[in-house]
Amino acid sequence: MKRxxxxxxxxxxxxxxxxxxxxPWMDGFYRLxxxxxxxxxxxxxxxGILSFxxxxxxxxxxxxxxxxxxxxxxxxxxxxxLVGLLPEIYxxxxxxxxxQQADPDASVFKxxxxxxxxxxxxxxxxxxxxYIASASFRAFRARNLEATLLLAAxxxxxxxxxxxxxxxxxxxxxIQQWIMEFPNTAAKRAIMIGVGLGMAATALKLxxxxxxxxxxRGD
Amino acid sequence: MRDxxxxxxxxxxxxxxLGVLVLTVFPFFVPMNLPIVTTRYTQLVYDEIDSIKPASDxxxxxxxxxxxxxxxxxxxxxxxxxxxxxHIFARKGKVIVxxxxxxxxxxxEETLRSVAREFEDQGIKEGENFAFLGFTTPAAAVIQSIxxxxxxxxxxxxxxxxxxxxxxxxxVHNYQDIHIVLDLAGNxxxxxxxxxxxxxxxxxxxxxxxxxMAADFTPYIPQQSHGMIGGLRGAAxxxxxxVAQGYYPKVGDAxxxxxxxxxxxxxxxxxIFLGNLGxxxxxxxxxxx
Amino acid sequence: xxxxxxxLFLVLLLAGSATAQGAPAPPQEVTVEDYGYDxxxxxxxxxxxxxxxxxxxxxxxxxxxxxxxxxxxWEAIADVAPKPALFLDTEAGTEARFYRISALLNGQESDGxxxxxxxxxxxxxxxxxxxxxxxxxxxFTSLILGWIWTxxxxxxxxxxxxxxxxxxxxxxxLLFTDLTPIWDSGASVLLAFIPLLxxxxxxxxxxxxxxxDIYVRPIPAIxxxxxxxxxATEMGKPILFVPGISTIExxxxxxxxxxxxxxAEKAAQYDSKLIVPNYDPIVFTVTQEVVKEAYLKAGRPxxxxxxxxxxxxxxxxxxxxxxxxMMVREKPATNFFLGMFYAESLLLAETGNMTGAxxxxxxxxxxQLPFFIVACDYTLIGEELYAAGAYMGGDPKLTGGLKGQDxxxxxxIICILVLTGWFxxxxxxxxxxxxxxxxxxxxxxxxxxxx
Numbered sequence: 001m002k003r004x005x006x007x008x009x010x011x012x013x014x015x016x017x018x019x020x021x022x023x024p025w026m027d028g029f030y031r032l033x034x035x036x037x038x039x040x041x042x043x044x045x046x047x048g049i050l051s052f053x054x055x056x057x058x059x060x061x062x063x064x065x066x067x068x069x070x071x072x073x074x075x076x077x078x079x080x081x082l083v084g085l086l087p088e089i090y091x092x093x094x095x096x097x098x099x100q101q102a103d104p105d106a107s108v109f110k111x112x113x114x115x116x117x118x119x120x121x122x123x124x125x126x127x128x129x130x131y132i133a134s135a136s137f138r139a140f141r142a143r144n145l146e147a148t149l150l151l152a153a154x155x156x157x158x159x160x161x162x163x164x165x166x167x168x169x170x171x172x173x174x175i176q177q178w179i180m181e182f183p184n185t186a187a188k189r190a191i192m193i194g195v196g197l198g199m200a201a202t203a204l205k206l207x208x209x210x211x212x213x214x215x216x217r218g219d
Numbered sequence: 220m221r222d223x224x225x226x227x228x229x230x231x232x233x234x235x236x237l238g239v240l241v242l243t244v245f246p247f248f249v250p251m252n253l254p255i256v257t258t259r260y261t262q263l264v265y266d267e268i269d270s271i272k273p274a275s276d277x278x279x280x281x282x283x284x285x286x287x288x289x290x291x292x293x294x295x296x297x298x299x300x301x302x303x304x305x306h307i308f309a310r311k312g313k314v315i316v317x318x319x320x321x322x323x324x325x326x327x328e329e330t331l332r333s334v335a336r337e338f339e340d341q342g343i344k345e346g347e348n349f350a351f352l353g354f355t356t357p358a359a360a361v362i363q364s365i366x367x368x369x370x371x372x373x374x375x376x377x378x379x380x381x382x383x384x385x386x387x388x389x390x391v392h393n394y395q396d397i398h399i400v401l402d403l404a405g406n407x408x409x410x411x412x413x414x415x416x417x418x419x420x421x422x423x424x425x426x427x428x429x430x431x432m433a434a435d436f437t438p439y440i441p442q443q444s445h446g447m448i449g450g451l452r453g454a455a456x457x458x459x460x461x462v463a464q465g466y467y468p469k470v471g472d473a474x475x476x477x478x479x480x481x482x483x484x485x486x487x488x489x490x491i492f493l494g495n496l497g498x499x500x501x502x503x504x505x506x507x508x
Numbered sequence: 509x510x511x512x513x514x515x516l517f518l519v520l521l522l523a524g525s526a527t528a529q530g531a532p533a534p535p536q537e538v539t540v541e542d543y544g545y546d547x548x549x550x551x552x553x554x555x556x557x558x559x560x561x562x563x564x565x566x567x568x569x570x571x572x573x574x575x576x577x578x579x580x581x582w583e584a585i586a587d588v589a590p591k592p593a594l595f596l597d598t599e600a601g602t603e604a605r606f607y608r609i610s611a612l613l614n615g616q617e618s619d620g621x622x623x624x625x626x627x628x629x630x631x632x633x634x635x636x637x638x639x640x641x642x643x644x645x646x647x648f649t650s651l652i653l654g655w656i657w658t659x660x661x662x663x664x665x666x667x668x669x670x671x672x673x674x675x676x677x678x679x680x681x682l683l684f685t686d687l688t689p690i691w692d693s694g695a696s697v698l699l700a701f702i703p704l705l706x707x708x709x710x711x712x713x714x715x716x717x718x719x720x721d722i723y724v725r726p727i728p729a730i731x732x733x734x735x736x737x738x739x740a741t742e743m744g745k746p747i748l749f750v751p752g753i754s755t756i757e758x759x760x761x762x763x764x765x766x767x768x769x770x771x772a773e774k775a776a777q778y779d780s781k782l783i784v785p786n787y788d789p790i791v792f793t794v795t796q797e798v799v800k801e802a803y804l805k806a807g808r809p810x811x812x813x814x815x816x817x818x819x820x821x822x823x824x825x826x827x828x829x830x831x832x833x834m835m836v837r838e839k840p841a842t843n844f845f846l847g848m849f850y851a852e853s854l855l856l857a858e859t860g861n862m863t864g865a866x867x868x869x870x871x872x873x874x875x876q877l878p879f880f881i882v883a884c885d886y887t888l889i890g891e892e893l894y895a896a897g898a899y900m901g902g903d904p905k906l907t908g909g910l911k912g913q914d915x916x917x918x919x920x921i922i923c924i925l926v927l928t929g930w931f932x933x934x935x936x937x938x939x940x941x942x943x944x945x946x947x948x949x950x951x952x953x954x955x956x957x958x959x
Binding site: 022024025027037041044048051054065066117120121125132136140188193195198199201202204208210214 | 547632635641642649652755757759763766769770786788793794796814818821822833837852854861879883889890893894895898901903912913917920
Binding site: 035038113124130132134141151161163165180181192 | 238363
């Protein structure tokens, strides 16, 4: 029962969702499912938050090495939650934290968002530039014919994508565009077609309960 | 000499990081003013937006701008959003801004309001030229509901002003009343738009995406998407175009960023060259792997 | 006088062309039909061929009128952009309607062109345009199901019956559709396929007969999994498993979970610590369950701890930063990056590379593949990720599914080659306006019914 019920739900919902693609009178059902999913996700978020807090509190209490980071995570969570929630619930008591909608500039929540979260995330993204440089330095070696071709294409793309390339030799842009539009798109489409077939086949196997590792492999 | 190159090709990656840092920052002090050539996909988007009518024209249709990016991809998509909004406002057009990213909506609003402020003295007003409808979810359902009426999911804007009280929403109901939908995204949302708005409701659509994602979306042009602005490079082209057409006095962050990008690309090519030089020299002496 | 005649003509001619320039040429071939996708039955679809004036400066689009008779009275209902040359009238109601369309150039309106007939909006039981896809779904699934059901055993008695029943269900679905609009749209060729469905199945059966074990091409990344887990055990260091940053409905995530199960089982057997940080709360609840089950199956339920499978953050870069931090602090011996990834792919893989871990990645995100390939030891490319579960599970039904998938791919390749050849041949050798038109357009007719 523990295993056959989820499999049955997967099969029935799978068939119904396929039905919505073909039958107009099932459009209402399709919209209903779209509305359900964020509700279910909302409940799952509670579980996520619970796990998050348990994980970090556990480490802080055990004083495992580096528990200061865990404490920072818990505190950041608490601060963002309170600063965002309190002025909405008790506007009279916590009005000094600012209203996010009416006056975004005076809101502490927005300030933290714009001046802490945004720069931190941008920093993480910016690391990409450094890592791309080091990864290509380490990995791009003309070991054989295929690697050499790849290397040549990479260099042509890199130089053709920037204004400096045009300045050095104008046709670089066109060569770059050609590589992107033809060999690149061809390879990409081949992978995409394979991925598409694989997706459909996997979905079929999931619906039929043949592929059941996602609910625990035991049978 | 040979040993030196072999050693150089195996240098610690922290030297590479240092090089990237120095070379990225350098052009901010010494601008290079490299010429920026417009590519076809960007030109297509530009032409679409350039064909809007001023809000005063009774036939004017708004642009629906979906800003679906978050702080991580702000560096690439922020300049793009600014350039597009400046173009729209300089043409006195109308724009409706929405967002499907919970943390992107704050960025979207900030960008929209700061650009609108630049054009305040030219008569750009909230409710007449622009409206911010904020964050809603789930994207697929909302996109479909706009196919019936935009009011279904957005009865008011974020200030709680009903859409019907704003002059720019007169006669605007669904995709047939929208000039073009433009999605700026650092993720897969363009596909959500294409399958739900373009395929189901025949909406006109174009997109602006990050450089990495750009290659993913080329197969959709021109059938499903009327064009694409790809990454910082695309944003720089757009900035250069609105300046060349006299819509805006000066270029912005994207063009400046192109200098850094140019140098870094050359730097990486140099690194690859160096790495291979060491590799070959090492192989000849039998010392390398 | 006679010498001035030509000049006079010229002036008249110029004057004539000037008036012609004022009002644009109207659109052509205006048609109206029932919109084949709605159940409400109040929508009509109007299509036309664009006016030649579309190329001119100042062309703004078309004006659409609706009327109850071919003579009017006309009610202007919308102004539309030049492209797409299509208008959906969602308020057509339940009466027969005519439409009239005119072109707009510089504020001037052309003559209106009226549809040759009227159309009545009707409720559709079936989305007409998706008729062809039913047939493709049938071909696809019957190949895969055939392989799955017969894999690793002799064809069972009920198989034949079940298979024919399957064909009958599809035939039923097709007969349930409204055939008239499909017939009208010129795709009658497709209808010929319906009676062919059941014989087609009979044709397939010999394909599944008489064979031994199914051969699958070895994938190095999958062969390396066991070695990678063993390495972690030897070094006494943990294994990190990142299930991607997408939601549970993403097939890539499900495929990652299919690999997580055997990986967790092996880790439990070898007594290695397995860390699974999660991005999506729903995926988190599932990974927790999968790992718990795997430990139970390995006979080590005591070794499982909620502390090792946990939820981190649903912010992309916060998640990447946290996982990177873990890699730097705990120095796992083996990293798995399986599922859907975006820009954080290289951030994770390059950090793992720095800490010296052996790394196995797999994703169907084509743009992220290059990053994984340069920074990881092994990479599962696209569909290999989906296939991995079958490789590791050792279930003949799963390998049978792979075989069916390959047959579908082969069919796809043949289709692409034939169609490409078809268009090239008719592009090169035949006059496009000639008798061969319907042959030339046959593929489009087959693939775009009702569009």
